[in-house]
Amino acid sequence: MRKVDRVDLLAGLLVLATGVYFAVGALEYRMGTITRMGPGFVPFWLGVIAALLGAVIAATALGRAGRLPEFAWRASGSVLGAILAFGVLLPLFGLLTAAFAASAISMTGNPAAGKRLILLTSAAITLICWTVFIATLGLPIPVWEMPF
Amino acid sequence: MDVWANIVIGFDTALSPTNLIYCLLGVSLGTFFGMLPGIGSLAAVSMLLPITFYLEPTTALVMLAGVYYGAEYGGSTSSILLNLPGTPSNAVTCLDGYPMSQQGRAGVALFSTTIASFIGGTLGVIALYLLAPLIVRWALAFGPAEYFAIMLFGLVAAATVTQDAPAKGLAMVVLGMLLGTVGADITSGVPRFHFGFFELRDGINFIALAMGLFGVSEIILSIAQSVDKPFIQKVTLRSMVPTRDEVRRSVMPVFRGAGIGGFFGALPGTGPSIATFIGYAIEKRLSSTPERFGKGAIEGIVSPESANNAAVQAAFIPTMTLGIPGSATMAVMMGALLIHGIQPGPQLMNQNPDIFWGLAASFWIGNLLLLILNIPLIGLWVRMLKIPYGVLYPAVICFICIGVYTVRTSTFDVFLVLFFGLMGYVLRLLRFELAPILIGFILGPMVEENFKRAMLIYRGDFGEIMGRPISGTLLAMTAALLVWTFWSVMRARRREIRREARWADD
Amino acid sequence: MNGRMTSALAVTAGLALAGTAHAQEDFPQQPVTIVVPFSPGGSNDIVARQLGQQLQELWGEPVVIENRPGGGATIGSAYLAEQDPDGYTLMIASVTFTMNAAVQSELPYDSREDFTPIALIGQVPLVIGARPDIPAETPQELITYLQESDEPLSYGATGVGSIQHFAGELFNQAAGTEVQVIQYPGGAPAMTDVMGGHIEYSIGSMTQMKPQIDEGNIKGIAVTSLERSDAMPDLPTLAESGLEDFEVIQWWAILGPDGMDQALVDEINEDINQVLSSDAFTEFLAADGGTPRPMSAQETADFMTRNFDRWAQVAEEAGIREE
Structure with a gap:
């Protein structure tokens, strides 16, 4: 099999695809003239440049070996899940619930963290958030809501 | 012009006990909130603005100014310790500050940035006192053509900073510029790439982008590796003190940084971030060992920090004397003045000299307070890294979410953090550098806007842009920079080929 | 103190009148x-x-x-x-x-x-503020200059559909001129380019324009209301200068x-x-x-x-x- 640096190949293809996406998307907007550039002008040419750069990156990946690094499913899932939970829960249940949930979910990404530690830490973090943002700053954030 | 009289008026106002106390309060609050991830100087100033409504105008402004540079300073602390830039201008500090931190040299990094910030701030205040009236006249000569040229120069200078894999670095700059096109195009009003979201019509929120790309991806990478060991083992006073060699290498970058910061800060419509990018780019170019940059080079943090603080001070010049804010944070500060019934503008210096010069003096006092406050506290901040990461990161995530939410009371930006966090993680796995994205994101739209404006004003005649003295010179410098970069890349490659050839001979 | 007492009274009154048509009076x-x-x-x-x-x-x-x-x-x-x-x-x-x-x-x-x-x-009315070196003092002189100049002419506004854009295009229509709009992200940057002489004029808020006009950085030409403003009584209205019924407020x-x-x-x-x-x-x-x-x-x-x-x-x- 030929040698391919999979990291740079994938990287190049990703940039290429992004460039094409923006360039094609920009076609929906008016290009305009050089004096009166329309909204599509700059994104179109930036997209073209990105696509070219992507092609160059992918081309340089050929001929040398390289393996893809591992995607950390558990770490990324817990962190991104925590942010998702915060965004969904805040308007429904308020800050206390959202902060507690975000903290607890994010900690499941740490294999060493036991239930006790997760609960205690999340409670402490929730308290800190409340003290700083609500009690001290009085920010207009819903604190405790009951939607049902 | 009686500079001395102005200094006397200024310090007389600034040294009143009330103003001193609120200056201290502002600086402390600013540092504290600036350190919280997800809260940059803009958010910190906006959050604390309502508190100042009941204060005297000068006192209110003194406090808010303290919050502003306190937050900028605090942002550099969290950039160094946690790779979390709270403001665009802190993004560059991450490049070398965070590696220093990982090498157990966080104390040195914090100590040097504190000193560099103070020197930069002091020089900025001196510029404010001596040059404010002059700079105003001179800055007006900058029209769209000149701004286009200077922004392009900044973009090229910053884009060529990453040289390890030029195509990948450039690709990230362009990606940043593409992200910058999201939102309403000012010239036509057309909302571009908004994917049906009204929230995206104003463009992507910088804080959400920076927190996602840098902060969230960093957290994922860290916990994927190992969670329980703290970054560093011991914090001693010794680990705070830079080596003699580091001090020697820092001196010139600090002064160059202050000069660059003073220049860009004084231009209305540029703001401190471009100054930090250029400060970093110049140091990397002037260095005889550019390969150390990005791996913990002290020049890479002191120059941008000095530039940042000098620019923050100098940015008060166009804000106060022309009524033209140089950055979003400055716009909020100006709003604060307006709420207190003070109209910033050319007449402010004459009609309210106590306010104008009092503020200028309190800027310097605030910088001094920052220094006094933070040197003893560095040990404490560094000790924060001894908190087991497994407990620290959930708190960081909560702070990011809350901080981003409060900027415009919307959970939409929280979901943006999620998206950019995933994007940042994937890009890092693919060995991309992320800082160029932010640079492209900030400078790209400015280049586009000013280019369009210049082309409209001169009816499409690019020769007119090149023919104007300031923009012409800047464009020539940009071209020279491109040629130089290309040449040095080629030379490096030739050397590499020669080396490989020699091995082949053996 | 007084406020709290009033609202306490209001609460009592509200309870008494609850359900009647006057309930809203306690708002x-x-x-x-x-x-x-x-x-x-x-x-x-x-x-x-x-x-x-x-x-x-x-x-x-x-x-x-x-x-x-x-x-x-x-x-x-x-x-x-x-x-x-x-x-x-x-x-x-x-x-x-x-x-x-x-x-x-x-x-x-x-x-x-x-x-x-x-x-x-x-x-509050808007103000037409022109670059300081423009060869015109009155609305009429400005219009004549704009009609006869060979140079490319531009005015500043703060986005498509902004009040400044509407005012500028109405002015173009009323005065029979074809000045090119240049869009800025805010009133302040548009004003800076007027001060620097990069564009001819901008029709901006009086709040922003007045200090610059007072200081001579910008030349005040006219206000856009039907009557003169007490804050700047020397500025004529466009309506009195031949552009009948011109009003943007x-x-x-x-x-x-x-x-x-x-x-x-x-x-x-x-x-x-x-x-x-x-x-x-x-x-x-x-x-x-x-x-x-x-x-x-x-x-x-x-x-x-x-x-x-x-x-x-x-x-x-x-x-x-x-x-």
Whole structure:
């Protein structure tokens, strides 16, 4: 099999695809003239440049070996899940619930963290958030809501 | 012009006990909130603005100014310790500050940035006192053509900073510029790439982008590796003190940084971030060992920090004397003045000299307070890294979410953090550098806007842009920079080929 | 102290009268929120804060100012449209609100139907400010210069469909000139380019223009209201300078969500008008050349309808739209 640096190949293809996406998307907007550039002008040419750069990156990946690094499913899932939970829960249940949930979910990404530690830490973090943002700053954030 | 009289008026106002106390309060609050991830100087100033409504105008402004540079300073602390830039201008500090931190040299990094910030701030205040009236006249000569040229120069200078894999670095700059096109195009009003979201019509929120790309991806990478060991083992006073060699290498970058910061800060419509990018780019170019940059080079943090603080001070010049804010944070500060019934503008210096010069003096006092406050506290901040990461990161995530939410009371930006966090993680796995994205994101739209404006004003005649003295010179410098970069890349490659050839001979 | 007693009395009265038609007279019973669909520090924000503070003194209940910026006021407006029409969530809107309706094709709400106009607050004229070295002193000289110059001419505005853009295109139509619009992200940068002589003029808010004109950085040419402004009495109006009926003014109004009870609307309207007639509020607006314009709720609704119609027509004729 030929040698391919999979990291740079994938990287190049990703940039290429992004460039094409923006360039094609920009076609929906008016290009305009050089004096009166329309909204599509700059994104179109930036997209073209990105696509070219992507092609160059992918081309340089050929001929040398390289393996893809591992995607950390558990770490990324817990962190991104925590942010998702915060965004969904805040308007429904308020800050206390959202902060507690975000903290607890994010900690499941740490294999060493036991239930006790997760609960205690999340409670402490929730308290800190409340003290700083609500009690001290009085920010207009819903604190405790009951939607049902 | 009686500079001395102005200094006397200024310090007389600034040294009143009330103003001193609120200056201290502002600086402390600013540092504290600036350190919280997800809260940059803009958010910190906006959050604390309502508190100042009941204060005297000068006192209110003194406090808010303290919050502003306190937050900028605090942002550099969290950039160094946690790779979390709270403001665009802190993004560059991450490049070398965070590696220093990982090498157990966080104390040195914090100590040097504190000193560099103070020197930069002091020089900025001196510029404010001596040059404010002059700079105003001179800055007006900058029209769209000149701004286009200077922004392009900044973009090229910053884009060529990453040289390890030029195509990948450039690709990230362009990606940043593409992200910058999201939102309403000012010239036509057309909302571009908004994917049906009204929230995206104003463009992507910088804080959400920076927190996602840098902060969230960093957290994922860290916990994927190992969670329980703290970054560093011991914090001693010794680990705070830079080596003699580091001090020697820092001196010139600090002064160059202050000069660059003073220049860009004084231009209305540029703001401190471009100054930090250029400060970093110049140091990397002037260095005889550019390969150390990005791996913990002290020049890479002191120059941008000095530039940042000098620019923050100098940015008060166009804000106060022309009524033209140089950055979003400055716009909020100006709003604060307006709420207190003070109209910033050319007449402010004459009609309210106590306010104008009092503020200028309190800027310097605030910088001094920052220094006094933070040197003893560095040990404490560094000790924060001894908190087991497994407990620290959930708190960081909560702070990011809350901080981003409060900027415009919307959970939409929280979901943006999620998206950019995933994007940042994937890009890092693919060995991309992320800082160029932010640079492209900030400078790209400015280049586009000013280019369009210049082309409209001169009816499409690019020769007119090149023919104007300031923009012409800047464009020539940009071209020279491109040629130089290309040449040095080629030379490096030739050397590499020669080396490989020699091995082949053996 | 007094405020708390009044509200305590109001609570008692409210209990006694609960269920009767006069129940609304006890408004408000809890804090009232005024949404500002812009960032802190802008003119809408400053006006809303002054109004809010005086209403708070009148009502004895806190009035909270909530900034929900974004999308040129569309995010805050969309938020208001979704709130309960109980009077506890209000919003400040300006002339831009009626201009957006004319220019933006896909708003997430119906600007005419989804809101209840409650009260007009006040108005302030715009000022034509020209670059300091322009060879013209009066509106007529400016128009002659613009008509006869061979140079490419430009004026500054703050976005497609902004009040400055509408004013500029109306001026082009009325004066028979073809000055090119250049869009800026805000009034201040547009003004800087006028000061630097990079563009010919900008039609901006009096708040921003006055200090620059006083200092000689910008040449004041005219005001855009039908009558001269007390703040700058030397500036002629365009209407008196040959451009008949030329009027573009900035105004602010208080809106609620659609479906508010008429008695409640009238009550809030009366309270706001009481604030508008106070010396404190008049002086506050006068500092920037503005005047209060108390109106009944119905007059406010008619006023807004006329604005919707007029800007839709101007946008059509001048081709102002998001392309």
